[in-house]
Amino acid sequence: MIVLPGRVVGASAAAAALFGHDPPRTPQGHMMQSALQVLKAGQVFDGVQARGPGMVMIENGLLRDVDFTGAAPPEYATVTDFGADAWLLPGLVDAHVHLCWDASMDAVDHVTNDDPGTILDTARTAAAAALRTGVTTVRDLGDRDYLALALRDQVPPTQRPEIVASGPPITTLGGHCHFLGGEAEGSDALLAAVRERAERGCDVVKVMAGGGSMTPGSNPLHQQYGSADLRLIVEEAHRLGLTTAAHVHAADTIGDVIDAGFDTIEHFTFMTPDGAGLRDDLLDRVVKQRIFVSLTLGEAPGTPTPPPAIAARIEALIGVFTKVIASGARIVVGTDSGIGPSKPHDVFPSALVQLAELGMPTFDVLRSATTEGAEAVGLAGRKGVLRPGADADVLVLGSSPVADLSALTDLRAVYRAGHRLPGN
Ligand SMILES: [Zn+2]
The missing domain is CATH 3.20.20.140 (Metal-dependent hydrolases)
Structure with missing residues (x-):
């Protein structure tokens, strides 16, 4: 991968362009430990509809982006892939x-x-x-x-x-x-x-x-x-x-x-x-x-x-x-x-x-x-949706809640304000 000042070129260039995000860098130009988290799953319910496979990107407690194009996550992100059967949905x-x-x-x-x-x-x-x-x-x-x-x-x-x-x-x-x-x-x-x-x-x-x-x-x-x-x-x-x-x-x-x-x-x-x-x-x-x-x-x-x-x-x-x-x-x-x-x-x-x-x-x-x-409850846009700018309150289920709502008790992870709850 070729690194230019302030730019990422190579495998993740498309993703960087897509998300408009450059990795944080030291004054010497080295990439710093990224605070960007990516959660991937085979299905995403965004609060309105099921969107198919996708990923949500979390930064500083907020959803930075939500993607359904199949683009690769930025290389500097920490990626957790929950697998094809998993569902992401808003808290x-x-x-x-x-x-x-x-x-x-x-x-x-x-x-x-x-x-x-x-x-x-x-x-x-x-x-x-x-x-x-x-x-x-x-x-x-x-x-x-x-x-x-x-x-x-x-x-x-x-x-x-x-x-x-x-x-x-x-x-x-x-x-x-x-x-x-x-x-x-x-x-x-x-x-x-x-x-x-x-x-x-x-x-x-x-x-x-x-x-x-x-x-x-x-x-x-x-x-x-x-x-x-x-x-x-x-x-x-x-x-x-x-x-x-x-x-x-x-x-x-x-x-x-x-x-x-x-x-x-x-x-x-x-x-x-x-x-x-x-x-x-x-x-x-x-x-x-x-x-x-x-x-x-x-x-x-x-x-x-x-x-x-x-x-x-x-x-x-x-x-x-x-x-x-x-x-x-x-x-x-x-x-x-x-x-x-x-x-x-x-x-x-x-x-x-x-x-x-x-x-x-x-x-x-x-x-x-x-x-x-x-x-x-007066929190439209901030809660209950997976879209850029909303709070990063995200659930991961092991199976489809649309097929059977009891999947809501098959919780694989709970993210609250971008932090994964221990024990889930
Ligand atoms: Zn009451």
């Missing part, structure tokens, strides 16, 4: 988690009463567990004392997923998840609550628009805030550059949440006193307005049943979810991980299998967990 996005919750029978007690240091340890363990399953981005929709933000500040990115956080959900006095510390009623208090979240560095405002089944005395069918309050919260959050997420189960409350302009609707169960009943008019509006629906899925095998309000309605909820999936609504997956034994922090792959079982084609499931998820 996954779980749109609804609770890192501070320990997934035990007593999760509410722990998150309410443990000291902040203990909760932070719980959250650190939870974040690491999610990352090991290939979840490289989570949206935390309910911590205590803004500890998900503390985790983000204190733990290096390579040891946790990217964290999009709401802080404590805004709720009524004594309302659903009041024990997390986010109680506020009346316009002044609600505006102050939204502003506090913006000042503390939250990315999203989470509102308990209705009651929930995790809180003693709270009823999922009960509406906590009227439409004027919901609209006020959304307007202020958007004015401050934050996205918005509404927890809601009852149909009437879902109508007010749509009116208010929330970015994502959590759960979307259409619960009724004796089951669940989809309202077609509301589903039509969600589809037309392209609002993200965050379905709560995923369950660890062999664990106790979900909360009574959910367990008693399983058949009806399956009916609702099946229709929602068939409607063409934009669906993302949230596990609600942490809230109980059926929701450990490594439950996300099972949620995707469930989504397919409810009727979503596997390609759409993969898009939902990558590009769509990233857009829903």
Whole structure:
């Protein structure tokens, strides 16, 4: 190979031209140890479609390039070829988690009463567990004392997923998840609550628009805030550059949440006193307005049943979810991980299998967990895609997730911010 100042000529000239990249050099012109990593595999799913054999190039934690032309990698790159059967895909996005919750029978007690240091340890363990399953981005929709933000500040990115956080959900006095510390009623208090979240560095405002089944005395069918309050919260959050997420189960409350302009609707169960009943008019509006629906899925095998309000309605909820999936609504997956034994922090792959079982084609499931998820949590372009400039969060699977989503548990490697996780 002939080396000219600042140029590479010879076997890798085409690749160097293709990628517009010259290897780093000493003042004497010698090539330095390269920081450029290349991952090759027989199939690449880029977040939108399967692209055939290809390679991704990683530098400084970002995707420098993605290539499907069959060009040789630059000679100075460190190349890892995972083989013809392997698939590369973007890291996954779980749109609804609770890192501070320990997934035990007593999760509410722990998150309410443990000291902040203990909760932070719980959250650190939870974040690491999610990352090991290939979840490289989570949206935390309910911590205590803004500890998900503390985790983000204190733990290096390579040891946790990217964290999009709401802080404590805004709720009524004594309302659903009041024990997390986010109680506020009346316009002044609600505006102050939204502003506090913006000042503390939250990315999203989470509102308990209705009651929930995790809180003693709270009823999922009960509406906590009227439409004027919901609209006020959304307007202020958007004015401050934050996205918005509404927890809601009852149909009437879902109508007010749509009116208010929330970015994502959590759960979307259409619960009724004796089951669940989809309202077609509301589903039509969600589809037309392209609002993200965050379905709560995923369950660890062999664990106790979900909360009574959910367990008693399983058949009806399956009916609702099946229709929602068939409607063409934009669906993302949230596990609600942490809230109980059926929701450990490594439950996300099972949620995707469930989504397919409810009727979503596997390609759409993969898009939902990558590009769509990233857009829903406010990170479009940075997460959920394999394209130049995106963060280098990359999964390597041993077989095709399109043929069988259980391939998501056949992880050969997880790269987070360009670093390969040890042990994968
Ligand atoms: Zn939740």
